[in-house]
Amino acid sequence: MYDALLFLSFGGPEGLDEVRPFLENVVRGRGVPPERLDAVEEHYKHFDGVSPINARNRELIAALRERTDLPVYFGNRNWHPLVEDTVAEMTRDGIRNALVFATSAYGGYSACRQYDDDIARARAAVAGAPTLTKLRHFFDHPLFVQANADAIRAVMIDGARVVFTAHSVPTAADAAAGVPAEGGHRYSRQVAEAARLVAGELGLAEYDVVWQSRSGPPQVPWLEPDVVDHIEALHEKGVEAVVVSPIGFVSDHVEVVWDLDNEAAEKAAELGMGFARAATAGPDPRFADMVVELMAEHLAEVPPRALGEVPSAGCTVDGAPCAVDCCLPAKRPAR
Incomplete structure (x- = not known):
């Protein structure tokens, strides 16, 4: 065919x-x-x-x-x-x-x-x-889940909090994305589901889903929290290390490398936290x-x-x- x-x-x-x-x-x-x-x-x-x-x-x-x-x-x-x-x-x-x-x-x-x-x-x-x-x-395909899980295992730090991240979108777009799917919010729900499946593969009881790379005007609400802000919040709670998994991305590109390997890593270093970034699945x-x-x-x-x-x-x-x-x-x- x-x-x-x-x-x-x-x-x-x-x-x-x-x-x-x-x-x-x-x-x-x-x-x-x-x-x-x-x-x-x-x-x-x-x-x-x-x-x-x-x-x-x-x-x-x-x-x-x-x-x-x-x-x-x-x-x-x-x-x-x-x-x-x-x-x-x-x-x-x-x-x-x-x-x-x-x-x-x-x-x-x-x-x-x-x-x-x-x-x-x-x-x-x-x-x-x-x-x-x-x-x-393919967010819930077993091979996608396994590839992301093994990427986290490869850089895991003892006692670290695993933080999954994906590209933020306007909240209005996320709500529209689910029509006519039940409950709406197709994008954020699928990202959260992929994170749940990878966390399950790793046996994690606790983890976080956050967002990065927003680009719109400040008056428009986007999905939150931002990954850098979240690292600060984790530090305030006494978390000593984070492992960030860019589960929303198939491949590295400048937003992944800059937002995570530079801005997020620098914030963790400034706070004295351990930091590692897992590879993308591609x-x-x-x-x-x-x-x-x-x-x-x-x-x-x-x-x-x-x-x-x-x-x-x-x-x-x-x-x-x-x-x-x-x-x-x-x-x-x-x-």
């Missing part, structure tokens, strides 16, 4: 001259103040303008090519190779029906529906584009195994595996969302 796999990701710059246009692509239409972009641009300068995400994605694509006979194409939402260009290449190559793996485990607007929008936009831009079918969420060989399993699952070659109790979403075809009102963007407040 399918003759290719499209690996669809967020994108990242690979040089200082690419940073500002990349950031402008990311926030286009969102009302993010220029001073916020200035601050994030400074973060990229510490890494010569190179995000690690593209290199990690290419490594994962290489691992997938070792595991599947299908050609694997690479496209991004915000930077080259842009998904529109990749879909045009696929069309020239005669691809007719492709599966799509999007590098987000969760629901929500940015994590899920925006990838549907990427697919629909790319197909609209290319005459004769192939059918594109996006695979399901480099673990089981992650590539999971992608291939999701493909086989979609083809009904293997039964689906999911450990969680929180509603997930199935595949989407040609950018059509799972449900009409699912994972809508938050409405911007009137000024």
Whole structure:
């Protein structure tokens, strides 16, 4: 049925001259103040303008090519190779029906529906584009859970509090993300469920779920607490060490490296706390195994595996969302 796999990701710059246009692509239409972009641009300068995400994605694509006979194409939402260009290449190559793996485990607007929008936009831009079918969420897949658990084990500090972190979103977007799923809050509920499953794998009775990398105007409420603020709160409670797991992210990129390896680590050092940061799941060989399993699952070659109790979403075809009102963007407040 399918003759290719499209690996669809967020994108990242690979040089200082690419940073500002990349950031402008990311926030286009969102009302993010220029001073916020200035601050994030400074973060990229510490890494010569190179995000690690593209290199990690290419490594994962290489691992997938070792595991599947299908050609694997690479496209991004915000930077080259842009998904529109990749879909045009696929069309020239005669691809007719492709599966799509999007590098987000969760629901929500940015994590899920925006990838549907990427697919629909790319197909609209290319005459004769192939059918594109996006695979399901994988936040509760056993291999994703095991990879994150072992990443924590690898850096665990005796007596440390484990803190799971994911990208913050506006609370209004999180509420909208669950329609029509029961109870709403699809994104934050799925992140919390993934954390619960990993904590269970580790035998942890206590742990925390916090957020990072908010970028919106200060008057708009976002998911809290922030990871740096939470480290301060733990210190006040007498916690002597923390291990941070970026469970909301598949790959390192500048937000992960800057917010955790710099800001969070520096705050812990300032407070005299032990600190370690677990790796993301993407480099673990089981992650590539999971992608291939999701493909086989979609083809009904293997039964689906999911450990969680929180509603997930199935595949989407040609950018059509799972449900009409699912994972809508938050409405911007009137000024």
